[in-house]
Amino acid sequence: MQNAANDYDAVIIGGGFYGVSIATYLASTRGIKRILVIEQEAQLMTRASYNNQARVHNGYHYPRSFTTAYRSRVNLPRFVKDWPQIIRQDFTKIYAIARRNSKVTAKQFERFCSEIGASVKPIDASLKGLFEPHLIEKAFLVEEYAFDSKKLCDWATSELNRLNIKILYSTRATQIRNLDTEQLGIKLISNFTHNHVIKTRTIFNCTYSGLNQFSGDFRSLSSKLKHEITEMALVKMPPELSDLGITVMDGPFFSLMPFPSRDLHTLSHVRYTPHLSWKDNFGVDPYLKLEQYNRSSRTDRMIRDVSRYIPSIIKARHIESLFEIKTVLTKNESDDGRPILFEKHAELPGCYSILGGKIDNIYDIFEKLDTEILINSPIIES
Template sequence: MSTTNMQDAIVIGGGFYGAAIAVYLARQRGMKQVTLIERESSLLSRASYNNQARVHNGYHYPRSFTTAYRSRINLPKFVQDWPEAVKQDFTKLYAIARRNSKVTANQFERFYREIGAKIELASPALRSLFEPRLIEEVFLVEEYAFDSTQLARWALSELQESGVRIRLNTQAIAIANSPNQSLNITLAPEGKDREQISARYVFNCTYSGLNQFGGDFPGTRTALKQEITEMALMRMPPALSDLGITVMDGPFFSVMPFPARGLHTVSHVRYTPHLHWADDPNTNPYQKLDGYQRDTRVDRMIRDIGRYLPSVLGSEYIDSLFEVKTILSKNEGDDGRPILFEKHETLPGCYSILGGKIDNIYDVLEKLETENLSGAQITSSEQAQ
C-alpha cells in the first residue's frame, strides 16, 4: 500500500458541502495542501443532485422555529453567492389542507409574519387551481430552486482555482490515528491498489456514508435515520408549468421546478420514502440502494395529489430519482433540519458534518469559523486583511 505526502486537510465527499468546505479551508483558512475525495466519477452527482432542488426560506418548517428562521436568514446569502444556480422565475405557493394538517392557515400565516418571511394570500386565479373542499387557504411566498449542474460547475472551477486536489473514483475506507499527531486515511481508488494519505484534519462530508469507515473511526454520537426515497420527474401541464406548490402540513406533497432537467419534481410524504432503517455501520446504505428494486410509486403520488390539485392529473411522467436520504433521528417529529457537526474526541482533527438542506452550508461555515484549525498557513482574519 503506497503512502502520499502529508496534507493539511482531507475532505471526504464531493457533494456541495464537501466542495464548499474544501474551498473554505483553502481560501479562508489558508491551507495549502487540501485534497477532496469523491467515490463517484463527478462532483455533486449523488444527494446534491437527487433531491427536490429547493432553496428554503423557512416555509417548510412551521413546527421548527430554529430551522425556519435560519433558512430565512440564509436564503438571501445563497442567492447572492450562487446567482447563476438559482431559479427565481416561478411563482411559489404554499397551501394548507383543511383536514389532518398539523398547523392551521392562521397559525401558518402568523408564524411567518413573526419571523419576517414574505407571505400574502394568493390571487383568486391561483386559488382556483385547488380543490376548495380540501384546501383551507393558499399563500403566495418567496422561495427558489437551484440547478445542481450549475453548482457542480462552480465547484470544479473554485476547487481548481483554490489549489484543491480532486480525487474522483476514489473511496475512503478507513480513518486512523497516527503517532505524529496526524490522521491516516486509507483510500481504495477504483481499479488500483489501496493507498494511504495523511492529514492534520479530516472532514467527513459523506452524507449517507458518515459511519462507513474502519480504522479508529468511532461513529457519530448522533443517531441517524436512512431512507430510500423517490423523487418523480414530471412534465407539468401549462397551468402548472411556472409554479412551485407545496401542500402542508400532514398530507404534505410538493411539486417543484427541477432546473437541471427543465422538469418538476413531485414528492409525497407517504410515497416518496420507500424504505427506512436506523443507520448502522454494518449496513452500507449505497449497497442497499443498489440492490433496491426501484419500482416507481408515481401513480399513487399523482392520484392523491390530484384530489387537491386537479390539473396535476394532466402531467407526464418522465423519470424518477432514487437516493438515500439521511436525517437526524431526533428531528423526525418536528421536521427540523439542524446540521450535524461533530468533533471526534478519540480521533483528534476528525470532523463529521451533515446538513439537511443546501442553505445549511452557512451554519456549517459559521461553526468552522469558531474552530482553532492549527496548521493553517494564515488565519481567516489575516486572510481578510
C-alpha cells in the same frame, strides 16, 4: 498504515456540496494549501446534492421547527448573493394548507410566517381555481426559490480547479487511523481495486449517508442517524402548472417544485417518496443498499393523490424518477427540523464529521469552522 505516501494539510472525504464548500473555504478564507477532496463517484455532486428537490428554503417549510425556519430566513439572502448564477426566481410559489389531517391551520401558518418575518400574500382567483376547495383551506403566495443543481456542480468543478485543490475521483475512503506521527491515516480504495494510504492532520468527513461507515480508530457519531430511500418523480407539468411551485402543508401531503437543471418539475409526496427507512448501523452501507434496491416507481400513486387537491396534475407526464438516500438526525423525526451536525472525534484529534440537513445550512457550518477549528495555517483576511 505507517508507510503513508502522501501528506496533506486537510483532507475532505465526500465531494458533495458540503465537502466542496468546506474545501473552498479552507483554501480561500484560511489560506490552507495542500487540500485533497476524495469522492467515490466519477464526478462531484452526483448524489444528494443533485438528487434533491432544489428548494432554497425560506422558512415556510418548517412551522414545527422555529430554529430551522429562522436559520433559513437568515441564510437565504446570503445564498442568493453568493450563488446568483444557480438561482431561479421566475416562478410563482404557493404554500397551501390542507383542511384535514394538517398539523397547522391557515391561521397558525400565517401567524408563524409573521413571527419569522416571511411574506405571505393572498392568491388571485385564477390560481385559487387550481385547488379543490373542499380539501384546501387556504393558499398563499410566498417567496421561495429553486436552484439549478447542474450549475452548482459546474461551480464546484471550476472552483476547486481555480483554487488548485486536488480531487481523487472513483476513490472510496474506508478506514481512518491515528498514526504514531500525530497524524491521521486514511485508507483509500481507488477505482475499486487499488489500495493506498494518505496522511493528514485534519479530516472533514462530509460523506452524508456514509458518515459512520469507517473502520480503524473511527467511532460512530454520538448523534443517531436515520436513512430513507427516497423517490422524487421528474415530471413534465401541464401548461397551467408549468410556472408554479406548490407545497401543501403540513402532514401527509406533497410538493411540486421546478427542477431547473432538467427543465422539469420534481414531485414529492410525504406518503410515497420515502420507500424504505432504517436506523444507521456500521456495516450496513446505505449506498450499497440503494444500489441493490428494486426501484419500482410510485409516481402514479403520487399523481393520483395530488389530483384530488389539484385536478389538473392528472395531465402531468412522468419522465423518470430520482432515487436517493436521505439521511436525517433521528432527533428531528417529530419536528422535521434540519439543523447541521458538527462533531469532533475525541478518539481521532483533527477529525470532524459534518452533515448538512439542507443546502443553505452551509453558513451554519462556516460559522462553526470560524469559531471552532484551528488549523496551523495563517487566516487570510478577505
